[in-house]
Amino acid sequence: MNKTWIARTGLALGAGLALAASIAAPAQAADIEAQLTDAGGNLVAEIIHHDDGDVFxxxxxxxxGHGVRGSLYLVEDGEWIKLRSIYNGLGAGEFKTFQWNVLTxxxxxxxxxxxxxxxxxEANDCSFQEVTE
Structure with missing residues (x-):
C-alpha cells in the first residue's frame, strides 16, 4: 500500500468523525447578561443567564445601599409574564441564583x-436583555 494513500485515508476518516461529532453534539449558546451602570459608567448590578444548566x-x-432584583419574563403577544424574580440584598460583590428552563x-x-x-x-433603575435558546 502507498503511504500517501494511507495518510490521506486517515485524514479523511478523522475529518468525517469530527464532522459527525459536531452534528451529534447539541449547540451551546453563549452566556447573556443585562448590566446596569450608573451615570459614571460604573457597573452597579447585572443578571447573567448561564446557558449551561439554565441558571440565572x-x-x-x-x-x-441599594439591593438588586433580577427577574425573568416570558413574552407572549407583546405581554410580559413574570416567571421568576429574586432579591439580592446581600451587599456589594455578592450574588444569588435561580434556575429556569429556557425553551427554544x-x-x-x-x-x-x-x-x-x-x-x-418601585425599582430605582433597570436594564433589560432578551434571552433566547
Missing part, C-alpha cells in the same frame, strides 16, 4: 433593577 445569577456590584422558540426578557428592599414595588 443576580449580582450586586456597587456598595450604594420562546421569547424571554431578563431584567436587573436596583431596589430599596425586598418588598419595594
Amino acid at each position: 445569577s443576580v449580582h450586586d456590584w456597587h456598595p450604594d 422558540g420562546e421569547e424571554y426578557v431578563m431584567e436587573i433593577c436596583t431596589v430599596d428592599g425586598a418588598n419595594d414595588p
